[in-house]
Amino acid sequence: MAKITQEQKDYQQLVKNVKPKPPYLKNIVMAFLVGGLICLIGQLILNFYISLGLDSTKEAPSATSATLVFLGAFLTGLGVYDKIGKRAGAGSIVPITGFANSIVAPAMEFKSEGYVFGVAAKMFVVAGPVLVYGIASSALIGLIYYVVKF
Amino acid sequence: MAVKKLGAQTVKFQNPPSIIATATVVGPVEGKGPLRNYFDLILGDFKFQEKSWEKAEKKMLKEAVEMAVKKSGVPSDKIEYFIAGDLLNQIISASFAARELGYPFLGIYGACSTVAEGLGIGAMLVDGGYADNIVVGTSSHFCSAERQYRFPLELGNQRPPTAQRTVTGAGAAVISTKNQNPRITYVTTGKVIDMGAVDPNDMGSAMAPAAVDTIVMHLEDSKRTPEDYDLIVTGDLASVGKDIAQKLMLQKGIDVSNKYTDCGLLIYSPEQDVHAGGSGCACAAVVTFGYIFNEMQKGRYNKILLVATGALMNSTIVQQGETIPCIAHAVALENL
Amino acid sequence: MIDYIMAFLVGGLICAVGQILMDFTPLSPAHVLVVFVTLGAILSGLGLYQPLIDLAGAGASVPLPGFGHTLVKGVIDEVNKSGALGILTGGLKATAAGITAAIVFGYIMALIFNPKPK
Known part of the structure; x- marks a missing residue:
């Protein structure tokens, strides 16, 4: 990386002062409302599966995840999820429906490059890092747990 | 020579x-x-x-x-x-x-x-x-x-x-070579200017210094002033970059406020949900070849300085932590 | 009723924190997601995330830190059950439904639908 000069620093300071800021409060309120709503729907689905007799610690949460993933994927296919995301920001990115969106969006987008190099290869361009860091950190924590315990 | x-x-x-x-x-x-x-x-x-x-x-x-x-x-x-x-x-x-x-x-x-x-x-x-x-x-x-x-x-x-x-x-x-208006009278080729911008979601402020540098060089080389033009139009600085470009020019003693506009602002109306405005190669192209060319033929404008701006980066080099180099080229269009 | 209110409040709060990170720091959405999943995993390892799940149900399990928690919980359960091999098998076992659903539904949606310009 090239060295940053004083002139560049001064200019970036000027830019920082004049450039319009995102509507912070509105964004946070929308993220809270939409994120909360998605979790509330998740709770409805969870209670529904528990009422069907699924085990409340493992089976019902798994079924809930799969259902929410389906909803996120379907709304992405219909072209609705990005419209929600435009207003909700993190409110629709952070829930598991957003994880589904991040998988379906590139899969659809790169269909024009074929089903192997396009759909399949690009499916995890956005969601891949979440799996990598999630799985790697869980394995690391598992290792620490194992060493401490045994 | x-x-x-x-x-x-x-x-x-x-x-x-x-x-x-x-x-x-x-x-x-x-x-x-x-x-x-x-x-x-x-x-x-x-x-x-x-x-x-x-x-x-x-x-x-x-x-x-x-x-x-x-x-x-x-x-x-x-x-x-x-x-x-x-x-x-x-x-x-x-x-x-x-x-x-x-x-x-x-x-x-x-x-x-x-x-x-x-x-x-x-x-x-x-x-x-x-x-x-x-x-x-x-x-x-x-x-x-x-x-x-x-x-x-x-x-x-x-x-x-x-x-x-x-x-x-x-x-x-x-x-x-045909003898008809409008003509291309001057061309000022820009230098690559990098003022340390890193945000790919803010191209306007990255490119504004390049536009200003080229405008200053054009006026200096041609011994012209903004008064020589009916309109100075930048390519795709949009609302954020245009304001900054105007500020930078004022700092250098060039006042263009009454005759300066930007293709990125002209192409969309404020009601259209386009954030700061338009960008892309077609932005300056369709505004120049559609709007400006037609208005020059009608004689509403007779002297235009087009300063098209570009950010010379791709996502690979930005991910590698490089700052964004930018360029602007000026073309004077005139009815003689 | 209280479980719905808690799910809404806690889930909304986690998302609001995500929004704050996205708007006030240079972190991109992808970075925020990585931070969240890792944070969920660490909190779970320290035994701090399960109480949140007990309190808020889907409000804690549906946002991404919940995914990190499910991974770690799966690993720890499996280590308790079958020893060291659980480090490698537990995480994906516990999250298989979500991940497989994402791949299968993702593929199907890509088959059926085309992206629409806005």
Whole structure:
């Protein structure tokens, strides 16, 4: 990386002062409302599966995840999820429906490059890092747990 | 001795080449904008009956070039060069259009400044005596640019207010030795200017210093002042970059406030949800070849300084932590 | 009823924190997601995330830190059950439904639908 000069620093300071800021409060309120709503729907689905007799610690949460993933994927296919995301920001990115969106969006987008190099290869361009860091950190924590315990 | 060269970066043409015809194709969103009546073809959909965004973009460029050549009345076999470029990797829109057009082809890359780079090179070839008729063109497409530079269309992400919308469209112009208005009188080639910008969602403020540098050099080299122009129009600085450019020019003692505008602001209306404004190669191209060319023919404007701006980066180099280098080229268009 | 209110409040709060990180720091959405999943995993390892799940149900399990928690919980359960091999098998076993659903539904949606320009 090239060295940053004083002139560049001064200019970036000027830019920082004049450039319009995102509507912070509105964004946070929308993220809270939409994120909360998605979790509330998740709770409805969870209670529904528990009422069907699924085990409340493992089976019902798994079924809930799969259902929410389906909803996120379907709304992405219909072209609705990005419209929600435009207003909700993190409110629709952070829930598991957003994880589904991040998988379906590139899969659809790169269909024009074929089903192997396009759909399949690009499916995890956005969601891949979440799996990598999630799985790697869980394995690391598992290792620490194992060493401490045994 | 380069007799047509003025100062450090400017060329003054001896026999200013004419722009004898232009043509523009735009997408559905631009077709709802305030300049809609200036465009030759407004697409009803983004695909233009093609299978991909890239193919649609190529078709727009080809269509614009064919229309411009037809309007000019120059027979197809008398077009001596086709000078074009675009935003996609390896400028595929331009070269694939050239494959179908069959003209001798010079591919150029100046990101969103391409239209001014093309006009400059084209005018130099014509005034240099190397050609009588040249066609210049460029294109960009919202969807092909999004997938190359940013994210898949359906990803539910949020854009900051500094983000700009890539204009879907293509513009082409025929430059000729014919004796008619408007003419290309001066060309100032810009230097690459990097003021340390890193935010790919804020191209306007990254490019503003390049535009200012080129405008200052143009005025210095040509010994002109802003008073010599009816309008100074930058390429795609949009609202954020335009304000900054104006501030920077005032700091240097150049007051353009009453005659300065930007193609990225002209192409969309404020009600359209485009954040800071338009960008992309087609932004400056369709505004210049649609709106400005028409208004010059009508005589509403007689002297225009077009300063098309470009950010010379791709996502790889930005991810590697590099700052964003930018460029601007100025072209003076005049009714003589 | 209280479980719905808690799910809404806690889920909304986690998302609001995500929004704050996205708007006030240079972190991109992708970075925020990585931070969240890792944070969920660490909190779970320290035994701090399970109480949140007990309190808020889907409000804690549906946002991404919940995914990190499910991974770690799966690993720890499996280590308790079958020893060291659980480090490698537990995480994906516990999250298989979500991941497989994402791949299968993702593929199907890509088959059926095309992206729409805005």
